[in-house]
Amino acid sequence: SKYEYVKDFELDDTLLPNCWIVVRIDGKGFTRFSELHKFEKPNDKRALDLMDACAKEVLNEFPDVRIAFGESDEYSFVLHKSAKLYGRRSSKIVSILVSCFSANYVRQWSNFFGNQPLSSTPMFDGRAILYPDVKTLRDYLTWRQVDTHINNQYNTCFWALVHQAGLSNAEAQATLKGTDTGAKNELLFSQFGINYTHLPEQFKKGSVIIRRHQEFVAKHQDDGTAVVRTRRVPVVMYCDIIKEQPFWSENADLLS
Amino acid sequence: SKYEYVKDFELDDTLLPNCWIVVRIDGKGFTRFSELHKFEKPNDKRALDLMDACAKEVLNEFPDVRIAFGESDEYSFVLHKSAKLYGRRSSKIVSILVSCFSANYVRQWSNFFGNQPLSSTPMFDGRAILYPDVKTLRDYLTWRQVDTHINNQYNTCFWALVHQAGLSNAEAQATLKGTDTGAKNELLFSQFGINYTHLPEQFKKGSVIIRRHQEFVAKHQDDGTAVVRTRRVPVVMYCDIIKEQPFWSENADLLS
Amino acid sequence: SKYEYVKDFELDDTLLPNCWIVVRIDGKGFTRFSELHKFEKPNDKRALDLMDACAKEVLNEFPDVRIAFGESDEYSFVLHKSAKLYGRRSSKIVSILVSCFSANYVRQWSNFFGNQPLSSTPMFDGRAILYPDVKTLRDYLTWRQVDTHINNQYNTCFWALVHQAGLSNAEAQATLKGTDTGAKNELLFSQFGINYTHLPEQFKKGSVIIRRHQEFVAKHQDDGTAVVRTRRVPVVMYCDIIKEQPFWSENADLLS
Amino acid sequence: SKYEYVKDFELDDTLLPNCWIVVRIDGKGFTRFSELHKFEKPNDKRALDLMDACAKEVLNEFPDVRIAFGESDEYSFVLHKSAKLYGRRSSKIVSILVSCFSANYVRQWSNFFGNQPLSSTPMFDGRAILYPDVKTLRDYLTWRQVDTHINNQYNTCFWALVHQAGLSNAEAQATLKGTDTGAKNELLFSQFGINYTHLPEQFKKGSVIIRRHQEFVAKHQDDGTAVVRTRRVPVVMYCDIIKEQPFWSENADLLS
Numbered sequence A, B, C, D: 001s002k003y004e005y006v007k008d009f010e011l012d013d014t015l016l017p018n019c020w021i022v023v024r025i026d027g028k029g030f031t032r033f034s035e036l037h038k039f040e041k042p043n044d045k046r047a048l049d050l051m052d053a054c055a056k057e058v059l060n061e062f063p064d065v066r067i068a069f070g071e072s073d074e075y076s077f078v079l080h081k082s083a084k085l086y087g088r089r090s091s092k093i094v095s096i097l098v099s100c101f102s103a104n105y106v107r108q109w110s111n112f113f114g115n116q117p118l119s120s121t122p123m124f125d126g127r128a129i130l131y132p133d134v135k136t137l138r139d140y141l142t143w144r145q146v147d148t149h150i151n152n153q154y155n156t157c158f159w160a161l162v163h164q165a166g167l168s169n170a171e172a173q174a175t176l177k178g179t180d181t182g183a184k185n186e187l188l189f190s191q192f193g194i195n196y197t198h199l200p201e202q203f204k205k206g207s208v209i210i211r212r213h214q215e216f217v218a219k220h221q222d223d224g225t226a227v228v229r230t231r232r233v234p235v236v237m238y239c240d241i242i243k244e245q246p247f248w249s250e251n252a253d254l255l256s
């Protein structure tokens, strides 16, 4: 029709070929969302497990995602540099991944929060970032996991001071100001008997998702014998992805 | 930290100021999704109403959206040219709107489909398109509503031929090939007794959402008198947005 | 060949349709270039005339340029919003205009500087900026002409203080600090007998280039009669382009 | 001023960090330009030497350029992936390089063409292309040098057929249609006694520019002894840059 010309205003947003694509999503206003839904502080295992479950669905849906890393209200999805989905159109890729995640967050809410109603709409922003080489990509992942540690250690101290020692938020903040990582661990141990290293790995390290071979019963033969095949399914791990050993040496194929 | 440098790889994607922003979302693989969930053909009122309900939530959430237009598995949201949300960052705007829509689609599913389970994850892609002036923006909206009419008329004929006349898909397609709009109306009337103009406006015109003043009881005074105030709420209309009269002349403020 | 794939790394940089395109170029390191070539301070008519001559060649070469404005070592070229040259590819447009200007600067140097040798390579950077409507485009042009006035008035005072009153650069700067436009004119008049309004319009207003009809002798008939035709040629004017009258009302077609 | 807001319409065009930047420039309408200036066919050594001289000036001006490759009316400049010039702003980089080249083309014209006047303005377009790794960058350079060979061999045959055998352009084209590289060499040798391998390397391979250490007399001591220092200066080579040996192994530092 004579109106088709309006389509010319859609500009190309193809992502540079041969670069690793990171799509990072982050919850919109989760400070408020977490309070509204009474998330445990500083970490609510139900909330984190729900995030992990949604991220697994993203991997199930998009084979180009090689590894994902999540913490707090955010998740990063790494697409292989050779990925061709949607012709590498940035808006398409970002919007579809965000959509998959958001819809799953609602779909799976009750699996983790039971009868507690979802009383506002969870939303996530998303963006695509390109890394031209494995070194910068690994540095990206390191950046996120270092962030996980720093935030978690701080928040653990903060809420212990508030909930257990009865400090006000401002007092807790003042107490922690300028303390280094050693001092924070010391404070946790001496004042609250908390050994930081004994906290759940999920809280300290965040969540890593990769694909693993898994056996499954494909069918049964006439005589009832099960035919076992293997497929690759996303699995969640709470482990270090900063150091080379053991994660990257054991999973060298991930970024090859 | 020394890894912060990876943030420099996030490039700016600010949208040109002073242009109308259209965010169009479209269901991923809804050919399959609509079959899986046994949508009525060619139009399932439950599905369309659900789309409209999600779009209304987008307007509730984002004041910059002035008007929205929906049909089939797609919705277009028009943000005022002066919109400043997220500094006009394209990925942010597109992803958040898509996320809002997708999460609401799941949240509100059962309001429209009752007990019928949601058996796969609904996903939507999204994109931002800029229109520098009201003329091209209006042409965009016209383009979508013309599309609604063409598709709906075709689909109405197609499924009448298949469901009522018992033709195969291929036969129905062959029958309709090359017919103009008059011939299609004629076919519907003479062969199936369907007067196209009597079909629901929602199917023929798609859905338009704008904000309307609505009175509500803000509070009650001590003596029990209701205090009535007005607020602007999104309302769905099924009307022509191609011609100047009456829609655009009555709603001149929309694009001012 | 099997190496053709490298062309896929060339990404599309098409400029949004229906927007006015401004290409602004600016001399690289002209602080140094003007000293090296002993430009008169603050304005060297030869240098400004050379800039104007180069800009005229840009208009001769590119019919899409409707109006150009120049001052100091910069020039802005306004391409009509409907321009289609090079498919509106940004790099193509910017680079070709810059190239045309730069090559002409060298070609025409001796027309303005006579025997004085060109002792370094003049270079210009360039950029494309989009304006979605005439209002913002006019504000752009106003911005540049206001800048011309401010710079020229300041520089006139500055160099009068240095050259005529014998102040050091730092003293001249200190003297002018915080003075408004009235005080500067007053200083020029009382201390140096310079009536600012009597300075050359080219220095005060910058240069405006548009196309004007001009008669020319196309050929001579057998009896010797000259056949006069008209063509549109770029002409330089030094006039106000901020106010509506008389420039814009007389040249209403420029931005239509 | 209140007009400063127009600067917000200048959008960021920063190039992705850590990628090799190739700026390729190409003469505008050199089919015509070469005829107008009576370039020898198929290769005019004066024209090619002028191109090389301009490219050397680009290397003198921009230390980030590691290697350049030229043929016909085009030149490719490779900037190191860590280059930070102009904050990696694409328009800035492309326009300044094009400007440097274009201005030099005019400045140095008479060094190569003597008294022959420059009778039109030479112009070049430019673009930036990113390559995320050395492999794709090397493939880019290979792509250009393969192109040089193919074009040169074809053009050598074509003009021999036209100039020496007296064929029309159309006949020459028809004669060459579908011939492979061996057949073309055979034709040159048997019909015109031209041994393709004996043609100038500059024509067959194009021009490669890298920096080489060169000794120069920095000053003279009081006793008249010359103080010799070394600096790196751009040198032009006509050599294979497709194979690893000897170019890339001897110049391993270029892309490190």
Ligand SMILES: Nc1nc2c(ncn2[C@H]2C[C@H](O)[C@@H](COP(=O)(O)OP(=O)(O)OP(=O)(O)O)O2)c(=O)[nH]1
Residues within 6 Å of the ligand: A026, A027, A028, A029, A030, A031, A032, A034, A039, A040, A041, A042, A043, A044, A045, A047, A048, A072, A073
């Ligand atoms: N209590 C609790 N809060 C959490 C948990 N996970 C995330 N949150 C909260 C803590 C932070 O306030 C917030 C995440 O920080 P952000 O920087 O993403 O801020 P927020 O989402 O509020 O704003 P944004 O829209 O992302 O700019 O989510 C959790 O497991 N428990």
Ligand SMILES: Nc1nc2c(ncn2[C@H]2C[C@H](O)[C@@H](COP(=O)(O)OP(=O)(O)OP(=O)(O)O)O2)c(=O)[nH]1
Residues within 6 Å of the ligand: B026, B027, B028, B029, B030, B031, B032, B034, B039, B040, B041, B042, B043, B044, B045, B047, B048, B072, B073
């Ligand atoms: N039966 C039925 N189908 C509908 C209704 N609304 C939309 N659909 C279906 C018809 C089309 O096959 C499909 C929309 O067409 P699209 O061009 O968006 O294709 P689809 O979503 O399959 O692929 P895409 O991922 O968008 O490229 O959705 C409805 O109310 N009833």
Ligand SMILES: Nc1nc2c(ncn2[C@H]2C[C@H](O)[C@@H](COP(=O)(O)OP(=O)(O)OP(=O)(O)O)O2)c(=O)[nH]1
Residues within 6 Å of the ligand: C026, C027, C028, C029, C030, C031, C032, C034, C039, C040, C041, C042, C043, C044, C045, C047, C048, C072, C073
């Ligand atoms: N003496 C003299 N100088 C002039 C004339 N026109 C321009 N200039 C000089 C004054 C400024 O120092 C310079 C223009 O200022 P810019 O902000 O463009 O600085 P410049 O070109 O040095 O650096 P850039 O590479 O543009 O960042 O050119 C003139 O007619 N006479």
Ligand SMILES: Nc1nc2c(ncn2[C@H]2C[C@H](O)[C@@H](COP(=O)(O)OP(=O)(O)OP(=O)(O)O)O2)c(=O)[nH]1
Residues within 6 Å of the ligand: D026, D027, D028, D029, D030, D031, D032, D034, D039, D040, D041, D042, D043, D044, D045, D047, D048, D072, D073
């Ligand atoms: N006779 C002669 N012609 C040359 C020489 N070097 C380049 N040329 C001509 C041959 C080609 O027609 C032209 C280069 O081809 P292009 O594909 O760049 O075409 P052209 O510059 O005409 O158009 P463009 O503006 O780049 O699209 O320049 C030379 O040394 N001698």
Ligand SMILES: O=P(O)(O)OP(=O)(O)OP(=O)(O)O
Residues within 6 Å of the ligand: A026
């Ligand atoms: O959201 P923050 O504060 O963690 O940091 P960011 O996501 O980089 O900021 P933005 O969401 O504004 O891009």
Ligand SMILES: O=P(O)(O)OP(=O)(O)OP(=O)(O)O
Residues within 6 Å of the ligand: B026
């Ligand atoms: O999806 P279509 O076929 O309606 O048309 P489109 O949305 O413009 O195509 P794409 O989704 O590939 O941008």
Ligand SMILES: O=P(O)(O)OP(=O)(O)OP(=O)(O)O
Residues within 6 Å of the ligand: C026
């Ligand atoms: O060059 P300036 O300082 O006049 O201002 P600008 O041109 O906007 O700055 P830049 O050249 O860095 O874009």
Ligand SMILES: O=P(O)(O)OP(=O)(O)OP(=O)(O)O
Residues within 6 Å of the ligand: D026
């Ligand atoms: O100019 P060509 O034909 O050699 O090929 P190109 O340079 O890739 O084409 P364009 O100049 O249109 O980008």
Ligand SMILES: [Mg+2]
Residues within 6 Å of the ligand: A026
């Ligand atoms: Mg954020």
Ligand SMILES: [Mg+2]
Residues within 6 Å of the ligand: A026, A027, A028, A029, A030, A031, A073
């Ligand atoms: Mg958040």
Ligand SMILES: [Mg+2]
Residues within 6 Å of the ligand: A026, A027, A072, A073, A074
């Ligand atoms: Mg967060």
Ligand SMILES: [Mg+2]
Residues within 6 Å of the ligand: B026
């Ligand atoms: Mg689509």
Ligand SMILES: [Mg+2]
Residues within 6 Å of the ligand: B026, B027, B028, B029, B030, B031, B073
């Ligand atoms: Mg769809």
Ligand SMILES: [Mg+2]
Residues within 6 Å of the ligand: B026, B027, B072, B073, B074
């Ligand atoms: Mg659709």
Ligand SMILES: [Mg+2]
Residues within 6 Å of the ligand: C026
């Ligand atoms: Mg500048």
Ligand SMILES: [Mg+2]
Residues within 6 Å of the ligand: C026, C027, C028, C029, C030, C031, C073
């Ligand atoms: Mg300058």
